[in-house]
Amino acid sequence: MFKWYAELTKPEKRTYWACFSGWGLDAMDTQMYALAIPTLIALWSMTRGEAGVLGTTVLIMASLGGWIAGILADRYGRVRILQITILWFSAFTLLSAFTNSFWQLMITRGLQGLGFGGEWAVGAVLISETIQPQVRGRAVGSLQAGWAVGYGVAVLVSTLIFSMLEPSLAWRVLFAIGILPTLLVLWIRRYIEEAPVFAQTRSERAADRPSMWAVFGGQTRATTLKAILLTFGIYGGNYVMITWLPAYLKLVLNLSITHVGGYLAINILGSFAGAFLNGWMADRFGRRRTFIVIACLQAVAVAVYTLTAITLPVTLALGFILGTLQSGTAAGTGAYLAELFPTRIRASAQGLCGNAGRAIGAIMPTMVGVLSAKLQLGAAMGLCACSSYLLVVMAAMLLPETRGRDLALVAESGERAVVADRRKTPMPDARISGDAR
Template identity: 25%
Template sequence: MTTITERVAFQANIAARLERLPVTIVTWRIVIVAGLAWFTEALSIGSLGVSLPALRETLHLSPGNVGALVACQTFGIVIGLIPAGNLSDRYGRKRILIGGIIWYSLFTFLCGLVPGYETLLLARFAAGLGMGAIFPLPYAIISEFVRKTHRTMFNGFMDACLSVGYFIAPLLGFLVFPNFAPTVSWRIFFVIAASPIVYAAIVYWLLPESPRWLARNGRLVDAENVTARIEDQVRRALGGPLPEPSAIAVNTKPVNVSTQFSKLFAAPLLRRTIARCISATGVFFMFYVVMSYMPTIFVAHGFKFATSLIFTAIITAAAIPGKLANGWVAERWGRRPAYVIFMGVAGVGAVFFALAGSLGGSLLFACVMSFFGTGAFPALKMSFAEQYPIELRATGSAAIETVSRFFGGVVGAYALPVLLHLEGQAVSFLIIAAVAFVGVFTEITSTIETKGKTLEELEAMTSTSPSNDMKTVERQRKDAWN
């Protein structure tokens, strides 16, 4: 039986040992395995956007039907996010990640077997529930494994894996749809998009559970074993001794939050939760527009379906270097400047896309929206994980994704095809630009900067004392090492 003081000292020791680890092949292995979770999920999500033109033709879908189908998948993600985040905070990141992968892969496979539109709606909703279990976990995992000077840079790499999945989806569609009849092509494509179920085994064997989470939940022996194993692997990779750990203070007073969802919307977390929800809504709205509707928009302009898929692949590919650049900018200049620059430029891109009168202009400004708008995710998502203490990290991240995906991905995704049908491209994309600019204004006026701080320092800023600023954190750091 350990005392509270001993447990706090143990948590500080684990955190300090993880923070001192240099970047090696061991770091990259954890990052790549976590990033592949988003890559495989992107294949499943992207399968719907790529299949929409064929689905419209064979199932005779109206604009409202199309919007409902995209919104239904996203609504499943929204519903699945909160319980998954809470379960991850209670039972571990790794276990929920594996369960979510298996769940959405099975229901993506079933999408290829459904008899009609109504059952496809249900299958995409059910697949979305599993996707909701995945989204908040990779950046929560990386924030707890990677040292403070590299968190967002590696998150940029992981988020780029997501865009690689979206990039491959239309390329696979280009291989499938022209070679099969429309009535069966979308079914074959959904079955192929379910293949990442085998990735669950890779997570099981190669991804360790977070030592920080293990230590906070009283599993001290497991936390020590995982940390010692990682240290041994890093030591062998370096071919020499590890750097000495520096002092890290862990809050010795109870944090003024609990695992109750309602605490995310109470002091001292209320302001940061609301601000993050608004900022994230702008990014998700632009993301769902670019990823779900670009094939449909180009088909509506008279291009062949296969040609529209190539255009979509080009646009999607633009997000890959965008996310890598955003991670670098966020690590060098801060999370807030990275968001403001990227979403500001993306909003301008949406304005010019609204007014574009040529194919070249449409492609260019769609790529701008993809590079800067979808590219804004790394800094944004890492700041999700950095906002909350460890016992609320996945729950808080999931809550932000729930709210922002609902407004950006459910409401926005449902409304866009109707807006395009009733008001046209110009009005629709000016609205998208306005939402992006609201996010920029919120980021400038209402968020905190988390660059260069350990998770323990950030957690101390959520303690019960309103005067617990960074000077207090520095004092705690010194006291902890004495």
């Protein structure tokens, strides 16, 4: 499962760690809000509906940010725009520490979301274009482990800060720490180069400036819409749990701050493992089959977790399983979306499809807040999350298999290109090519 890393070249390893660190720091800044929700509800007398709106706002803005960053990355380069997105989300996380009302925080969180969505889109394209095809699923999928690392750092830091400081000050200090990712930009500027496939395409088509609507042109439109449906299901379900999980543990299960930290640690370990599991499955069994299997398992896990009466030990055990499956559904999107679109619009498509799913799926945390006024919080969470994972299965059945593709050969229609690849291009690794043939 891990032998692939030894096969990477030095530039591939550097790019891998740049994207891994960027995603991890992005996660750290983003999850600080989820961890601060109970405190903000108490201090500002926010309703659960308002808390859900704040979570939804950042996801909607992430969609816009991902599309904008993708368009810019297709025009000006992946590495340059990656640096800008990291600086952007770090700055607005810091500014969130100085807000004093619901509306002020919604503005800074919304602007932070622009960088959040942009960093994911550009980083996923950069690593997908850099890594060799036969291990792309494992390498790009494992980047999701960076989210678990960043989430873990956020939990550790928040536990320490809230244990040492009064809540009214602790949440501000927590957000202020969000400026730290800017240090990563210095390393990226020195060591990371553009992906060869993008550099070649830009030199050959220097005058080609695709329209921002190119992802909806011709036969590409169908692929784009199906990919958005896939990511809508993935992130709609995942963000229900990510946004409301800390509040559910504290307000419904009545766990202490120590028990909440312990549970989240187990959940994060599962997320870390899930990223590697998904990558291995995607390269071994194919992208579509992996999405379907993991989404079905996740729906079952979420239903048991939120809709049944379980003991604390079972809660902790399911926390690991839930984390593994959550990470598994999200981890496969980076490589899969990159394999569906041609180089000239790949970043734009990645930014739009990946983050449009976040934006549309962002209604789910708000729906939980609204439904929890009439239903128990666990029931509202389970209903919204399980409905989302059903969409994942539907979308995966509609999209083509892309395992082992050479990104330089992707034509203007992602689905048509898959057929061309199967007929004309031998798979780079016979051990993972059976499903594509």
